[in-house]
Each structure stands twice: as structure tokens, then as C-alpha cells.
Amino acid sequence: MRSRKVTYSREAAFHALADPTRRAVLDMLRRGSHPAGQIARTFPISRPAISRHLRLLRRAHLVQERREGRRRWYYLNPEPLKEVDSWLEHYRVFWQANLTSLKAFVEAEHAHETKGGKTH
Amino acid sequence: MRSRKVTYSREAAFHALADPTRRAVLDMLRRGSHPAGQIARTFPISRPAISRHLRLLRRAHLVQERREGRRRWYYLNPEPLKEVDSWLEHYRVFWQANLTSLKAFVEAEHAHETKGGKTH
DNA sequence: ATAATGCGTAACTATACGGTTACACGAAAT
DNA sequence: ATTTCGTGTAACCGTATAGTTACGCATTAT
Structure with a gap:
């Protein structure tokens, strides 16, 4: 498998990491993938709030989403942290x-x- | 000189680094100390704006201030980056x-x- | 003594952010 | 076919953020 060199936005990464909830989400995904709802349930805030954090993390390419039936699995992409x-x-x-x-x-x-x- | 173990706020550090101007200020101080005004002059925004960024960096302990006459020298304290x-x-x-x-x-x-x- | 310099703070403004509730919609279950 | 489930988005709200201009106050120069 040919590896293609990709660069990510440093700005987006730093910005995403500024929020403690988002860092916690990454810490969670570090141990393995989880569906959106399961991620949300581990936090004291509402599900939509987590959904928006996930969207931001997605746009910063720090997580990737994979649909499976009606759930969406999120998994870590550590690359932008470089x-x-x-x-x-x-x-x-x-x-x-x-x-x-x-x-x-x-x-x-x-x-x-x-x-x-x-x-x- | 006895070295005392100090811990800094991870939260404050990440928050401070979220702003590109603040990261640029740190990058500047990495090459050496500078008075507030000189720092401000290297950026396209107003001096008070820089002054406030410096205050935030000070509170995150990422920079330290040293008064000398009417100028205030700022220098980097990389410790919180740990x-x-x-x-x-x-x-x-x-x-x-x-x-x-x-x-x-x-x-x-x-x-x-x-x-x-x-x-x- | 008075003016100029260097720098922080106050007050204000527009925008971004993070949270909430209400809602939409496809997939799975009944 | 209808209901339930899993999840994203829209609309809204209060607070934080980052910038600006006006101002205050030492310190240095005249």
C-alpha cells in the first residue's frame, strides 16, 4: 500500500484541542472506536453537544466516521497531532x-x- | 540551586495555544526576550490587543515579565508546555x-x- | 516643570463558542 | 405499515473572545 504524504491544518488541530471535552473524546477513542451515542453517554452534557464536538473533530480530521447501520462509529486519526x-x-x-x-x-x-x- | 517540582495547568496551556497570534508570540520569544512594544510592532493588530494576549500568556505561565525602567521585557517560560x-x-x-x-x-x-x- | 514614551486597563462591539431543546430522517424492530 | 432507535442539524441563548479607541500612569527626556 503506497503511503501518500498528507498535511493537516495545525490551526485546526490546536483549536480542536483547546476544549477539554474534545480532548477527552480523543482520549476515549485512543482505546478504541465507539458509536456516537456511546461517546455521548460518557459525558455529562447533551448528545447534540457531543455531536457538534464530533463534527469539529471530524473537520480537523482528528476523527473519522464510519457508518454501520444506524450507528456511526468514530475512530481516532492521530495524524493531525503531528x-x-x-x-x-x-x-x-x-x-x-x-x-x-x-x-x-x-x-x-x-x-x-x-x-x-x-x-x- | 534546589529545583522545586511545579505543575502547571494543562487546560490553561492548551487554551493559550489555541490562538495563532499567541503561538506566534511564543515563537518570537523562543529566539530571545523582547519588550512589549517591540512584540506588538511585529503584528498587524493593535498594541492593546497584544497586551491582552501577553496577559493571558502570563497567567498561563508561558511567559514571564520583567520590568526595566519603563519597558517590560517578556521572556519565554516553556515549562507549561510539558x-x-x-x-x-x-x-x-x-x-x-x-x-x-x-x-x-x-x-x-x-x-x-x-x-x-x-x-x- | 513639562512633554514624550512605553505599556497596561477600561469600555465597547462584533463574532465565536458551547450548551440546550425541538425536530428530521434513515435503519431496525415489531 | 408503524414504531422505536441512533444520530445529525436548526434555532436559540448566554458567555467568552479578540479586536478597537480612549485613557491613566509611571519613567525618561527636555
Whole structure:
């Protein structure tokens, strides 16, 4: 099977992940596919609300839908999360080096800390 | 220097990252500290708008502010991004194994594909 | 002392968001 | 044929969000 290179919207992914319910839905699908109703039943909000979250996740390509009779199975598509991961990549180096820019900045400041700052 | 273990809000981090301008601000600070005004000047929106984004980033602890005279230097604090990273961790295994649950699902479906599905 | 600079906040506005109830519709059951 | 089930969408509502302009207040310059 020939694998075709596809890119997803980083914007859509970050936006989708901003909502805790949507992240929870993804966490649920991480363990396996579920029909829409079953997903809805695990949350304290109404079914239509979940349906809309699913639509948004669908449009961000984070989940895919597969119809089977009258139910619709949702399953995870982790691919767009690569966009989030690649963005994070630039920041991982900071904590991996155990040196935040904060620390660097503070140290730099300390170097010429002779101008007598306010103690406030 | 004794390092104290601190945890940040995953919720706040994800929420802060949902806005493209805020991500761009972080990307800018990744290269070094900048005063508020200088940050604002690099964006097409007004200075107060940036000021509010900075406040939100500050409250999410993604940036820190340091006053120097009449300017305020902002610098990156990448720590809270660890929360995002740790959430992503669960998903990385999917694409690292080059096996999405989609693929698994499709294969599982294929196994008992005898119930004559609609070709639609 | 007065003016200019740098920056945050208040007030306001339009739009986006997330939730709810009512409804539509195909698939399965009776 | 009719009812029930599973699920999506429409309409509506209150709150959050992101932008703008006006303003306030230190700090630095004149």
C-alpha cells in the first residue's frame, strides 16, 4: 500500500484541542472506536453537544466516521497531532537542555545588575 | 540551586495555544526576550490587543515579565508546555508504530465484512 | 516643570463558542 | 405499515473572545 504524504491544518488541530471535552473524546477513542451515542453517554452534557464536538473533530480530521447501520462509529486519526508535535519540537529543546530562556535571561540580567533596581 | 517540582495547568496551556497570534508570540520569544512594544510592532493588530494576549500568556505561565525602567521585557517560560507534551505522549505511539487505530479498525471491520455493507 | 514614551486597563462591539431543546430522517424492530 | 432507535442539524441563548479607541500612569527626556 503506497503511503501518500498528507498535511493537516495545525490551526485546526490546536483549536480542536483547546476544549477539554474534545480532548477527552480523543482520549476515549485512543482505546478504541465507539458509536456516537456511546461517546455521548460518557459525558455529562447533551448528545447534540457531543455531536457538534464530533463534527469539529471530524473537520480537523482528528476523527473519522464510519457508518454501520444506524450507528456511526468514530475512530481516532492521530495524524493531525503531528502538526502539534512538530510545533512543540522547537520547545522541547528548552526543557531537555534543562535551561529555560528565563534562566538565561535572569543570569544575563544578573551580569549587569549595577543600575540599582527598585526593590518592589 | 534546589529545583522545586511545579505543575502547571494543562487546560490553561492548551487554551493559550489555541490562538495563532499567541503561538506566534511564543515563537518570537523562543529566539530571545523582547519588550512589549517591540512584540506588538511585529503584528498587524493593535498594541492593546497584544497586551491582552501577553496577559493571558502570563497567567498561563508561558511567559514571564520583567520590568526595566519603563519597558517590560517578556521572556519565554516553556515549562507549561510539558503538560501539552505529556498529553501528546499517548498519541505519539500511534504514529511511531506507523499504525493508526484507523488502520486497525478497518482491518478489524474487514475481518467480519460478511454482513453485506452498502457500497455508499 | 513639562512633554514624550512605553505599556497596561477600561469600555465597547462584533463574532465565536458551547450548551440546550425541538425536530428530521434513515435503519431496525415489531 | 408503524414504531422505536441512533444520530445529525436548526434555532436559540448566554458567555467568552479578540479586536478597537480612549485613557491613566509611571519613567525618561527636555
